[in-house]
Amino acid sequence: MSGDKAIDLLQGTLDMLVLKAVSLGPLHGYGVLLRIQQISQNRLEIQQGSLYPALYRLEHEGWIAGEWGLSENKRRARFYRLTAAGRRRLEMETRKWHDFADVVGTILKTAPEER
């Protein structure tokens, strides 16, 4: 389902994306995948196999909480929601990401001096 111009995910950003996806409302694992793809307009390639270890890692850290519920098609699915700790984490990660992107962007935008 990868788009034509798929971008490889930077190391360590998957956690942030999952937190962001879940912050918009409780989702099951497949839903997280769909929401990230939908928001990114299919420009991000996510390894489906690495999604679940990430979900379990985030739950282990206490940033998201999993609960069984019913999906749209009335099937049993595990829904994840953001916890208070997860919200703080997301804010921090977002700030860090923007800082990082600013710095990298500034460096990359620097025009070569006269030569």
Added chain:
Amino acid sequence: MSLRSRVATWWKAIFRAQGLDQQVAEELQFHIESYAEDLMRSGVPRDEAFRRARAEFGSLAAARENSRHAWGTRFFDELRGDLRHAARVLAKSPGFTAIAVASLALGIGANTVIFTTAQHALLDRLHVPHPEQLRLLWNTDNGDVVHMFWGHFGQGPDGKSETTSFSYPVYEQMRRENRALAQLCAFKNSFPMTATIDGQAESVSTQMVSGNFYATMEVQPALGRAIEERDDGKPGSGPVVVISDAFWTKRFGRSPAVIGKTIDLNGTSMTVIGVNPAQFTGAFSAQRSPEIFLPFSMQPVVAPFGTKSLLTNNDMWWVMMMGRVKPGLAGASAQAQMNALFQASVRGTMTLKAGAKMPVLLLQDGSRGQNSNAELSKPIYVLLGLAGLVLLLACANLANLLLARGSARQREMSVRLAMGAGRRRILHQMLTESLLLSAMGGAAGLLLAYGMRNIIPRLLADPWGPPAFNATFDWGIFAFTAGVSVLTGLVFGLAPAWQATRVNVSAGLKEAGQTTTHRRRGLSGKAIVVLQVSLSMLLLVGAGLFVRTLVNLDTAQLGFQPDHLLLFDLNPPGTRYPSGKDVALHRALEEKLAGVPGVEGVTLSQNPLVAGSISNGPFTPSNQAKTEQEQDAEYNVVGERFFATMGIPIVAGRGFNNADTETSRKVAVINRALAKKFFPGSDPLGQTFRDGERNSQTITIVGICGDAHYDQVQAAIEPTYYMPYRQHGDRKGGMGMTYEIATRIKPEAMVPELRAAVQSVDRNLPLVDVRTQKEQIAATMQQERILADLTAGFGLIALVLASIGIYGIMAYSVSRRTNEIGIRMALGAQPRRVLRMVLGEASWIVAIGMVAGLAGALALGRLVASMLYGLKPWDPATFAMSSTLLLLVAVGASWIPARRAAGVDPIKALRHE
């Protein structure tokens, strides 16, 4: 991140592993199905949709595993794998595992038992608040002052006599004027008394205490009230008792209604006012509590001792004193003050000869009471030492086994390293294996120690009495011994792995590489075997010495016939049987018991034979000048048929008969040793002597009997004389005697008949300490028996461990040298020569170990010299026997590898390379 969620998820992952697996699987399944449905909705056929969904997802198994690991299970999954692997490895070599676990278990078990016993016997403190403040009062150098005493009387390290007994008037004055100690109280473990409760009589142990005893001990009864000053007023004013927790359980079923109950003690009605806390054992011993505590005021009534009250007797030294130190007052200054007070009290209460030396008062640690287990300390120290050797031996054995195994597995390690296993991972695996082995050994040792924890206290006690003390299982000691053994397992289990993982992989994989890496291990292995052999030698010699001591004691000539004799004690209370009446009672009982069917002979004696007690007094032949130095002899007061019943031969003159009555001429029978010492070259028959205190009347010697052991077999037979009890009733009345009944009927069948016979004379007279004469003799050899049993056990363990060590090292050496042996044989060496070569190598190891062990045994032997009987610590026979035994076992153990070496086929051995 939150610790709570981490712990919660981790907990679930470890302990609900199955549930978690299922949850992950269900989630993944949902994911695949949802994706496939989406694909089908866009027109992809069902089968194709599922195939694509699965393919794009990647490895389901990896996702499952990684999800689980995200919850922190990696360590446990690996541990579980390691444990499973270790269990398989250990199960594959059951011989190795069994030996390793058994040597660990023996080392841990034996040491825990011995250490626990030692701790109790040597270190137990009284269960009172601040026992370290307690001081027990002693007096020494008292030969000029103390002529009559009752209690402990011994010799201090400086050779001066010392005792914890004081006269009651001295106690009273010291207590009145005491300023140096915070408290000063008195107590005395009295003779057994007869308690009649609800019509049933039994013998009870007692302690008399002063009115301030409980206050000094700072102990409150668990029930009721303590003995107080108001109970300890004028004689007879306090007919009250406090009972021990154990007695409360035994006789009253822990009923609270016991308070206020009246019991009959030696014929006096006493009221139970309190029950002691379970842990409190009185002031005398920290191990065993008397059953009944009563105030001193009751002594003249309940336990009369002669006609005069002991409480006003200035000459009788019998009361023990305990005090508490005053905070802030230095020990030396308190002792000086108390000593001055003590000497003033002695002067104030006794009429002393001019120039009499004053005894000296000592304040000594009272936190363990009189520490009556002091006589146990020596055998316990010996056992501690030997058990320590066994632990060392067990550890050496384990080390040897693990080292040999480690080098045998060098190849396995190299293979695993070559296949990419991390060094940490291999060490982790080896650690798990060592830990599993240690844990199994520890568990087996725990079972062994727990099962045996009471074996030594029981061995130490008389077989017919309660255990010497109750050993409580001590986890601290177990942790220590287990820790030592487990540490050994870890160190020697990991060392080879550590070395193996450092070795160049390709060298490890090549056969030839072994020779270089193994030389070091061969040397350290041999050193360990030498250590094992020398330790075994030491233990074997120890076992030999103690076993031979016991054999010597068992086969020693007693001088009397111990078979088919049943013993019991009768202690008629002086309150009901004053002087004269007690003799009549014993005469009636003697007659009654002789009439019981199955009884072949009845006699009685003041002291039973070989029971550790004697009577001793001055012996002055009438024909000898008075100026000569006073000499002592041992004596026993016995029944008319004593010699016939005990099988002691009368060698000259006559024994006693019914013409020797209370009013007839006083007579005595002497033994040969006495005749030889006091009447050399003359005929003692018809001569007379005086026996010190009873010097109003001379005693005529009417017979000479053979020498018979009196208090113990271990010592030489002393000059002894015997007197009929009818002529020597104690002035204090209440004469207690031991009855000796000759019967061929089993004791169990006989005792009820005897009891009935005694009760037909007096139903309030209990039979005490029923035992056979042989049990009585065995009881005095308990120390020797324990030492012999345990050291023989240790020696056996040592032999087994040493033979395993020797076998292991030789088998290893032969397998390593297979190639060399093959070459030798190809060059013409005879199999017999090869056999001799291997046996020769083993002999060297064993010889070095044996010489070291024998040297150690010689050096340590003098420490046990005083515990041996009939042999010296350098007993050549023992040394020769132990060496021969060890040599035989060593040759036997190396015979199998030697045979294997001799059977090497040179062709095969060379092709093998």
